[in-house]
Amino acid sequence: MVDVIVLIKQMPDLEQVKIDSNTREPIVKNVPKTVEILSEHAVEEAVRLKEKYKGKVTAILLGNEQSSAIMKKAFAIGADEGIIIDGYEEHNPANTARVLASKIKEIKHDLVILGNQSADSITGLIPGMLSALLNEPLLGNAGKIEVTGTNVKVTRILEEDNIEIEVPMPSIVSISQEINEPRLPPVMQIMAAGRKPIKTEKIAPVISKGVTLVSNSAPRSERKKLVFEDMDKGIPEVVKVLKEGMK
Amino acid sequence: MNLVSVLVLAGIIIAVFAFFYKLYEILWDAVKIPLKKPRMKLDLGRRIYILIRNVFLQGKLFKDPFAGIMHALMFWGFIVFGAYSIDFFYVTIFAHQLFSPGILSDIIFFTVNIFAGIVIADVIYAAVRRWGLKIKRYQGFNGFEAAFILVLIGLLMFTYLVMSVLDMQGLLGGYTFVVRSGAPHYLEPISYALTYVIPKAPSSYVYYIFWSAFWIHALDFMVFLIYIPRSKHLHLFAAPFNVLFSTGTQATPLPIDFEKETRFGATDIRDFTWKDYFDFYSCTECGRCTDNCPANMTGKTLSPRDIIWDIRETVMAQGKEYRKNRENPDEVFKTVIGDPILEKDLWSCTTCMACVEQCPVMIDHVPKIIDMRRSLVLNQGKAPKESLDLFRNIESYASPYAIDPSTRGDWAENLDVVDLSKNPDANYDVLYWVGCVASYDRRNQDIAKSVTKILKKAGVNFAILGSMEKCTGDPARRTGNEYLADMMIRQNVETFKEKKIHKVITACPHCFNSLKNEYKEYGVELEVYHHSEYINRLISDKKISVKALTSDSSEKYTYHDSCYLGRYNKIYDAPREIIGSFTENFQEMEKNKSKALCCGAGGGRLWMQETEGTMVSHKRIEMADKINASTVVTACPYCMTMLDDARKTTNREDKMNIQDLSEVIAKRLE
Ligand code: SF4
Ligand code: SF4
Numbered sequence: 001m002v003d004v005i006v007l008i009k010q011m012p013d014l015e016q017v018k019i020d021s022n023t024r025e026p027i028v029k030n031v032p033k034t035v036e037i038l039s040e041h042a043v044e045e046a047v048r049l050k051e052k053y054k055g056k057v058t059a060i061l062l063g064n065e066q067s068s069a070i071m072k073k074a075f076a077i078g079a080d081e082g083i084i085i086d087g088y089e090e091h092n093p094a095n096t097a098r099v100l101a102s103k104i105k106e107i108k109h110d111l112v113i114l115g116n117q118s119a120d121s122i123t124g125l126i127p128g129m130l131s132a133l134l135n136e137p138l139l140g141n142a143g144k145i146e147v148t149g150t151n152v153k154v155t156r157i158l159e160e161d162n163i164e165i166e167v168p169m170p171s172i173v174s175i176s177q178e179i180n181e182p183r184l185p186p187v188m189q190i191m192a193a194g195r196k197p198i199k200t201e202k203i204a205p206v207i208s209k210g211v212t213l214v215s216n217s218a219p220r221s222e223r224k225k226l227v228f229e230d231m232d233k234g235i236p237e238v239v240k241v242l243k244e245g246m247k
Numbered sequence: 248m249n250l251v252s253v254l255v256l257a258g259i260i261i262a263v264f265a266f267f268y269k270l271y272e273i274l275w276d277a278v279k280i281p282l283k284k285p286r287m288k289l290d291l292g293r294r295i296y297i298l299i300r301n302v303f304l305q306g307k308l309f310k311d312p313f314a315g316i317m318h319a320l321m322f323w324g325f326i327v328f329g330a331y332s333i334d335f336f337y338v339t340i341f342a343h344q345l346f347s348p349g350i351l352s353d354i355i356f357f358t359v360n361i362f363a364g365i366v367i368a369d370v371i372y373a374a375v376r377r378w379g380l381k382i383k384r385y386q387g388f389n390g391f392e393a394a395f396i397l398v399l400i401g402l403l404m405f406t407y408l409v410m411s412v413l414d415m416q417g418l419l420g421g422y423t424f425v426v427r428s429g430a431p432h433y434l435e436p437i438s439y440a441l442t443y444v445i446p447k448a449p450s451s452y453v454y455y456i457f458w459s460a461f462w463i464h465a466l467d468f469m470v471f472l473i474y475i476p477r478s479k480h481l482h483l484f485a486a487p488f489n490v491l492f493s494t495g496t497q498a499t500p501l502p503i504d505f506e507k508e509t510r511f512g513a514t515d516i517r518d519f520t521w522k523d524y525f526d527f528y529s530c531t532e533c534g535r536c537t538d539n540c541p542a543n544m545t546g547k548t549l550s551p552r553d554i555i556w557d558i559r560e561t562v563m564a565q566g567k568e569y570r571k572n573r574e575n576p577d578e579v580f581k582t583v584i585g586d587p588i589l590e591k592d593l594w595s596c597t598t599c600m601a602c603v604e605q606c607p608v609m610i611d612h613v614p615k616i617i618d619m620r621r622s623l624v625l626n627q628g629k630a631p632k633e634s635l636d637l638f639r640n641i642e643s644y645a646s647p648y649a650i651d652p653s654t655r656g657d658w659a660e661n662l663d664v665v666d667l668s669k670n671p672d673a674n675y676d677v678l679y680w681v682g683c684v685a686s687y688d689r690r691n692q693d694i695a696k697s698v699t700k701i702l703k704k705a706g707v708n709f710a711i712l713g714s715m716e717k718c719t720g721d722p723a724r725r726t727g728n729e730y731l732a733d734m735m736i737r738q739n740v741e742t743f744k745e746k747k748i749h750k751v752i753t754a755c756p757h758c759f760n761s762l763k764n765e766y767k768e769y770g771v772e773l774e775v776y777h778h779s780e781y782i783n784r785l786i787s788d789k790k791i792s793v794k795a796l797t798s799d800s801s802e803k804y805t806y807h808d809s810c811y812l813g814r815y816n817k818i819y820d821a822p823r824e825i826i827g828s829f830t831e832n833f834q835e836m837e838k839n840k841s842k843a844l845c846c847g848a849g850g851g852r853l854w855m856q857e858t859e860g861t862m863v864s865h866k867r868i869e870m871a872d873k874i875n876a877s878t879v880v881t882a883c884p885y886c887m888t889m890l891d892d893a894r895k896t897t898n899r900e901d902k903m904n905i906q907d908l909s910e911v912i913a914k915r916l917e
Contacts, residue, residue, distance in 0.1 A: 015650060016651040018651075181635075184629070184630060184635050186625060186628045187505065187626070188509060188626070
């Protein structure tokens with residue numbers, strides 16, 4: 001038996017985000033929200049663990065009423081319970097971690113699974129902060145998770161090689177994308193997911209402290225738009241241009 | 248009644264019983280196994296037409312002329328011989344003719360005699376084709392059965408001729424078991440001719456010769472009767488009904504009611520319809536389908552014949568088990584996917600319909616393949632990895648591409664096109680449905696631009712839906728994700744209704760087929776034109792004029808038929824007439840029109856890797872190269888993508904161009 005909490009992040013669909021040509025800031029207003037891709041892998045992994053060892057999967061999502069579609073996706077994959085925490089709208093990892101930790105503390109669990117970083121802000125701060133706040137060990141960048149009795153054994157994917165670590169549960173595991181291929185849920189599960197109740201919990205705004213967002217802007221790229229038509233002459237010329245650019 | 252009559256009577260009763268018992272079993276399966284309901288409309292006129300054309304005139308068999316003639320002769324011979332045989336047994340048992348001498352008997356007698364000669368020649372010819380010439384489509388299966396049947400038919404004819412020659416030579420004076428003994432010579436020309444070749448047998452031998460021939464003939468017929476329903480020759484009885492019951496909508500898989508159904512697609516033999524059962528029973532294992540299957544042709548293991556035959560064998564085996572074990576259907580009916588039908592084979596299909604087009608007994612392979620894909624996708628969430636991305640993109644971006652849907656109409660920027668998503672109250676006569684590929688794919692945007700140029704030149708008042716246009720659902724439907732397809736269709740139907748759209752042009756045969764044939768089931772009637780039809784009309788109505796190719800030009804054009812335009816919608820002439828409007832430098836490739844080779848992209852394959860065997864598109868490009876075509880004209884963005892790619896990867900960039908019909912015309916507008 002292993003009870004898993006899986007954390008889901010929603011983010012604006014990056015394909016649909018446009019950049020303001022003056023300020024270079026992303027325009028996220030009115031952009032549809034989508035599930036952050038690593039979160040989908042996290043849900044998949046949590047459900048696979050449940051299928052293997054039995055237990056329960058609880059998904060937690062910071063969002064609002066419109067987020068139910070994303071939660072339903074998690075249900076379709078196989079999450080048993082879903083909690084949407086409504087009312088937190090900051091982009092402040094320290095506070096995000098606090099909000100999540102206080103909810104996680106209320107729920108009995110063996111593992112907390114989440115993506116090691118999100119595709120929109122890519123801070124990678126949440127797993128570590130949660131570990132500190134919950135006082136549970138963190139196993140980062142997992143490519144494989146196994147449970148042996150009361151311990152969890154994780155294969156961490158590092159740059160040069162992989163290492164295996166085993167720690168007692170409860171613990172936090174952040175996963176990397178290689179860990180699995182999220183499933184395409186069967187239609188009956190998608191339909192059942194649509195009927196499943198979602199718990200929505202309102203929270204009061206949190207006072208900002210901790211990490212501050214200094215600026216968020218797209219780099220200005222000036223393309224030279226050089227075209228080299230002739231293969232033979234082209235390559236030395238490309239090399240020349242690159243060398244000049246590096247100076 | 249004498250002993251011979253009694254023995255023959257007993258024999259024929261046993262044979263007839265064995266024959267009908269098998270038919271009963273087969274029908275029992277189709278009736279008692281809880282099956283799905285087919286789409287069936289009365290449609291009497293069409294049914295009579297195809298019955299005459301494809302059964303009595305053997306129409307579909309002539310796609311392969313030699314085999315066609317051979318089979319047609321066997322078929323017609325078989326019918327008259329049936330009448331003769333009834334008489335043969337009647338005479339034997341009751342000692343007088345059923346068809347007493349007269350015009351009917353004369354006709355039967357005359358034709359049987361001619362056919363006996365032809366059929367014997369035919370049997371020899373068939374044997375040579377099958378074992379002498381080693382024709383590819385006969386390889387690798389059931390040679391015994393074919394040989395056995397040929398021997399049975401050959402012997403039946405041979406013994407008939409023996410008896411008839413003996414009679415004509417006047418040697419059968421005392422024998423009563425001869426059909427139309429002493430009939431005039433002109434009624435039996437073949438036998439008459441043979442009397443000149445074959446000397447009279449000494450009278451002491453006549454007894455042995457006659458009785459051997461007689462008993463071999465009688466027993467042969469009985470064995471034949473028992474054997475037929477237990478072999479592929481069941482098609483003699485099943486195929487005519489299969490043709491009669493053909494749905495006429497074979498390209499469209501059955502609708503699914505997601506509110507009511509709980510298991511989707513076809514997993515085991517319960518998930519087919521009784522019409523599908525006729526399909527299975529009608530298959531003759533002739534191999535025409537597999538022979539024309541682009542996947543099979545390029546080294547993939549998919550074989551439409553094996554798919555039909557494998558399910559047939561499963562129906563026979565599990566049907567038998569079910570007759571004994573009615574209580575536990577779930578134990579009896581096991582999935583056919585995986586074993587015997589490989590999942591990868593189901594995914595190799597391009598839904599090109601070449602198999603359906605070729606099948607002489609009108610078997611519908613494609614909806615079965617799609618239904619099995621549906622089983623994988625909808626019940627188990629199984630699909631090739633690339634299709635998962637396809638589904639995700641269609642769901643999130645309403646197109647197979649992960650591109651911001653608000654940019655869908657961007658290709659038309661600066662072209663002064665009415666975009667209904669930006670200008671909802673604009674006036675227009677025709678909607679130009681662009682489709683995903685021409686909206687987003689760089690190369691294919693040129694098609695959209697060319698269509699625009701032509702329509703503008705002709706003064707057509709048209710509009711596009713821009714960001715309101717969504718994937719028609721076709722890629723999802725053909726890949727088995729009916730749930731997603733259903734979602735997309737509903738959204739588009741909503742738009743059509745809201746905007747009161749009626750007349751539509753599209754340059755994509757996949758969109759064309761969906762909008763024209765499949766959206767009806769969702770309650771919109773659209774008047775849909777493929778751009779080939781529309782442009783062809785603009786030319787013939789002189790709304791546009793096209794500069795002719797100068798006679799000294801070395802350009803050589805060929806046309807690649809799109810499956811969804813050709814076989815799905817029978818549009819073969821319009822594209823050729825368009826090319827004919829400006830040049831005669833045109834040559835057909837090998838495999839064209841209804842026999843055309845697919846480009847490899849249909850059935851969602853455009854978004855999957857083709858790793859098994861070689862590429863279908865390469866094979867097609869080689870065919871174009873063989874006739875030294877300098878421009879291959881296409882009429883479909885999928886074909887464009889595949890062939891343009893094949894042209895590049897096979898290093899033919901310098902000598903060959905791929906151009907859409909709209910592009911060749913847009914360039915030549917005067
Ligand atoms: S539809 Fe085409 S690819 Fe599919 S089985 Fe038939 S012939 Fe082969
Ligand atoms: S399915 Fe049709 S074409 Fe294919 S083997 Fe059977 S009878 Fe022949």
